[in-house]
Amino acid sequence: MAETVPDTASDATPLHDVLRSRGYIKLLLLSALVGVPIAFACFLFVSLQHWIQHGVWEALPRTLGYDEPPWWWPLPALLLAGLLLAPVVTRVPGGGGHVPVKGLGGPPSGPRELPGVLFAALATLPLGVVLGPEAPLMALGSGLALLTVRSAKRAAHPQAALVFGTAGSTTAISTILGGPLVAAVMIVEAAGLAGPKLVVLLLPCLLASGVGGLVFTGFGQWTGFTIGALRLPVVPPNVSPDAGDFLWGVPLAVVIGVVVAAAHRLGYLSAEWTRRRTALRTVVCAVAVGVLITAYALITGRSPAEAALSGQAALGALAAQPHAWSVASLVVLVLCKGLAWGICLGALRGGPIFPSVLLGAAMGVACSGLPGFGTTPALALGVATATAVVTRLPVTSAVLAFILMGEDATNQTPLIAVCAVVGFVTAQLLDRRRVAGRGTGEV
Template identity: 70%
Template sequence: MTTQPAPANASPGRAEQSLRRTVLSPGYLRLLLLCVLLGVPIALACFFFVGLQHELQHWVWTSLPEAAGYDAPPWWWPLPALVLAGLILAPIVTRMPGGGGHLPVDGLGGAPVGPRALPGAVLAALATLPLGVVLGPEAPLMAVGSGLALLAVRRARATGDPRARAVLATAGSTAAISTILGGPVAAAVLLIEGAGLAGAQLVALLLPCLLASAAGALVFTGFGEWTGLKIGALALHDVPPGTDPDAGDFLWGVPTAALIAVLITAARELGRRTVSWTGRHTASRTVLCATAVGVCLAAYALITGRSPAEAALSGQATLGELAAHPHAWSVGALVALVACKGLAWGIALGSLRGGPIFPAVLLGTATAVACSGLPGFGTTPALALGISAAAAAVTGLPLTSAVLAVLLMGGEAYDQMPLIVTASVVAFVVTQLVRRTGPKAAEGPAEPRETPR
């Protein structure tokens, strides 16, 4: 891709002409075709990655306890599981290129993971996430997408343009993340809001990513139906029916969204402190952090008498259960879930490897459902605003968070959209007010990193 996009401050006519030259240039058309072709194998790799992770997770938290004679994992089950996760992760973090992927406390940003760092990121995710690490699969999936895209380009020597390689890496990441965020729309909005671009520059980056994610989503869906494998994508299959939000929902919803933002920000601050603490004696302190996560999960089971699996893992399964049966949890159980999982998540953010979004969404939803017993505050509005507020607080992308909440709420989203948007904006603003240190400013696609952390 050799044509330079017009600057953001160019006149509309010049910008349109520049965009036309870029889109119709032979190099850019080849880039679009390459993104479609890459989207298919990347989707296949991501499908089997997530499917294998889900099968291992089921074996650790369902099959193995049943084989040991338990109907559900006992309260102490997370302790050996998380110690093992720490022992596996420690040498990956300290010895393998890329350190097992970027730290989840940094969000989903940063340079794409290159081919040399990809094995460590995949191994860290597959070996530790099924053991109950309180993180999601979205960051490892993006690493798989960018790493495979760059590896394919390198092998084929398809392009020597660094900017084109960066676009391909971003397209690979977008194709991967779209598979678990409800399709290309949410991934595209995330790209638009996260890239911080505008005008022709944005369109030139967006088109390859849309094509790659659409091709990937199509393959991902087809293979899911063909193989019957479960992938554990973030989805709500049963949402309680609701009505238009009224004054009571907004009266309680706005402070609830602010509370969610404060809780998420506090957990991320704990993650940043954990990063500093694990900077020395990294291997041993990684194991200690994983053990501390296991203690938090065991504490939840002891306090509530419920399965520790509800607080463990990324949270998408528990989120689905909470949405389908919100009254199956007492307020005390929800408070314990937020406290124990929130503490575990904060520790994991700064020491373990995975994605930060899925657990945050569960924490926000549990907080909102716990508050839904207040007079005039409905359960369905609480679910909607909890998802939106938590996603906005953890990603710093209010539009993406609102779109994600709308997609998850399905048919109930139309009535709840005013509250969803309000909660997203409130959470974003409160997060900016209370956080001490922010993430690095968003940048455009960067060159992949190849050096260890």
């Protein structure tokens, strides 16, 4: 790019001057163009991940004579995941990606870190690591976007490179989070900007994610490949929430907030523990995750795949047949998967959002038998609350839950909005209490 985006950090620059500048117009055109190859790369990534996951958890057990993975299946799978990840975390540039417990924030990943991120994701997530593909996808999007801008020009115009890298990340994340709308809202809320700064950042991201989403959908229809996007093909019957749903839902949102925040806190502990003797302790943490998943299968008699992996498949099954799980099975799922997710957040690599959505949904459905409390509102508030706790983005969480609920979304919107805010506030209050505890010497 011969010209850079005018300095949007200065509020003195009129917005129309920024939008009409040659540098910004070029940035918009490049953002639209880069959405195509990024969408193609993301499609290949998620298709390959899903193919490997299908082989590990479905095809290989059937080849060995099992209808579903046996209870012991997670033990060798997670051991292998730890052995594959340990050298990446300790020796490869970028360490295989950022630590998931820190969220999805931070500067866009550069091309140098990209090989390690992709290998870590493809080598470990399909083996049962309780994390999602969203963080590796964002790294893939930003890395490919920055590859299109020569390093010398990135150094000369770091602000334009940052916007361009963010647009690439947005394109990637939109492919698995319901489309450009969720990704755009996430950028708006996470950026914490207002006025001209927000518009300047949002337009390239929205344009790139829109073009990329269209291309991504086209590839899926053309090839017929199944990908691991976060979606609910079927939801419980349409029921409008009433006073009873709010009376049960708001306290339940607080409970979900506390449980998810506690599991998330475990991620900080595992991250601190693996700072020393990283390679060995990474493998130990992976094995511990395998033990927890195995415990779920032994206690409930159900498939260990429900507690392993990112959770989008189990989420779809739970929404389609919420009463196929007993309350006891859902409680054990939350306990085992929640602990496994917490360990993975600090010790392994991937995205933090997907498993939290299943945890929130499982807690909601487990409580849906309470008098006057419907299954559909319970599912909706569980998704919104858990996502808000993890992302600390209540508006994004509400939009994501709205899109996941499909035809019933309009009816559930008031409860979704309230519980997203309740989950966010609960997480903030718990954070303040933990910080105060540190100040007094408490844990």
